[in-house]
Amino acid sequence: MTDLTRHGVKAIRDGVASGDFTAREVAEAFNANVAAASDLNAFIVGTPDAALAAADAVDAKRAKGEELGAMGGVPIGMKDLFATTGVQTTAASHILEGFTPHYESTVSGNLWAAGAGMLGKLNLDQFAMGSSNETSYFGNVASPWRKAGTNQPMSPGGSSGGSSSAVAARLAPAATGTDTGGSIRQPAAFAGICGIKPTYGRCSRWGVVAFASSLDQAGPMARSVEDCAIMLGAMAGFDPKDATSLKVDVPDWEAALSADLKGKKIGIPKEYRMEGTDQAILESWEQGKAWLRDAGAEIVDISLPHTKYALPAYYIIAPAEASSNLARYDGVRYGIRDLPDGAGLQDMYAETRAAGFGDEVKRRILIGTYVLSAGFYDAYYNQAQKVRALVAQDFDKAWETCDLILAPTTPTASFPLGSLDADPLTMYLNDVFAVPASLAGLPAMSVPATLNPDGLPLGLQLVGKAFDEQGVLNAGLAIQQRAGFDHAPEKWW
């Protein structure tokens, strides 16, 4: 029998629907891969029984001739930032250790309703703060990829590093991710898979542990553009429980996929040619232009003049929102409590938060508290929100001359775990190409382009106008068809 874990979302859904194999067989195959991959540390908890139960439900429906749903029979990994009923939800933090929600996030609920099943909760950077998956309380995630000729553990990217590692290693055909400033796209690029962050508001944030609410967006991570289109369709939709949820129809992205880009103009932003970008990345960018031209698109030069200020603005706005959002972890309502003998309420808060948050989370809470504090609010926070407006205006101007933007996803390929520990700033620079689209709320996707000379994957990023996920997916498909990226990491775990 063929190895079912080679299949992606579409192949599984169609194979189950046509009776080539059962959903249970698929779930069993992926459960086995998850159980055998503890070296990657991609999962915080496995939920093999949940995967089997969902699969059995789909098989039973098929036996009765019922509709199986857009994700019918597809087992997926769930980033441990989504609240899941009866299954521990930690945001990879100690402060939420043991937290077992009595409710289901809207996005995960939508996926289960579409016939998907849960393989387990995926590791991530603590509260989604990080770009290497080294800030999790539950340990680093290792990428399945290694530099050719070495066995150094490499970063799967972050914060959705458990997701990228699991999908690249065939522990799951797809996984959920969340993207605040690149947390879907950067790990997708590092792991040689696809990932799309939709327009802000497409996917409900209800039941997703909040990091920076004006930026957080959920999206799918999978090994093909088609799989992302299918899964995004199952995740998205209006939700009255999220005040910023978009009340717009969810198009059938899968049905409208087309790699014919005739008449499309692709903008190449000159400001993305930054110092410190790998030569191999610049070459893949050139290659990307040629692929899109071959698909019928016209390449035009554009300018996004405030690009350089996007990242510093992000590192004011995101920590400011985080410091406010994370105020809820107080040892009263959920999570751990640290109450020394004889301590009062205020001491309990401070002790609980000292014990429950990791270093990077504390750093960002402090920065956020500082930039929002009296006397500094205008100089930092307000100025950053104004710069954010200018970054968004740059894109608006660009759309007068182009339909989509092509850029690298990251300035470098993956790096060894531990190699960027010394300076938080160096780590932040990983997201320099990803953050502008986040600040503007635009749909953006990373698709694998090629391997660099070290044998590590490189991704290309497509950014579209608000609501134009279709344009982004179509250009992604054009790249996918021409790149022919079918590399898989050699199994060592």
Next chain:
Amino acid sequence: MSVDKQTVAKIAGLARIKMGDDELERMVPELNNILQWVEQLSEVDTSGVEPMSAVIENTLRLREDVIDADPKTAGGRRDDVLANAPATEHGFFGVPKVIE
């Protein structure tokens, strides 16, 4: 602008995060590096620019005035709400004594 140890201690107090001397010492240069780096935003001319609060144009919705319209966010779920609390008493969250 830069912060000293005393300022970091004050911020940590505002953020309700207990920090020992060592941790404060360690945070000072880390925070200063980040603050110095974001300082470059001051070179951007933002006169006449409105600070951005919503990225995608959206209007604040009003919901129908119906009690318990969505069972997930409705009332009557006290036990669910309390289920993950570190301490509960008589159907309430339990906290250390706050009034002498």
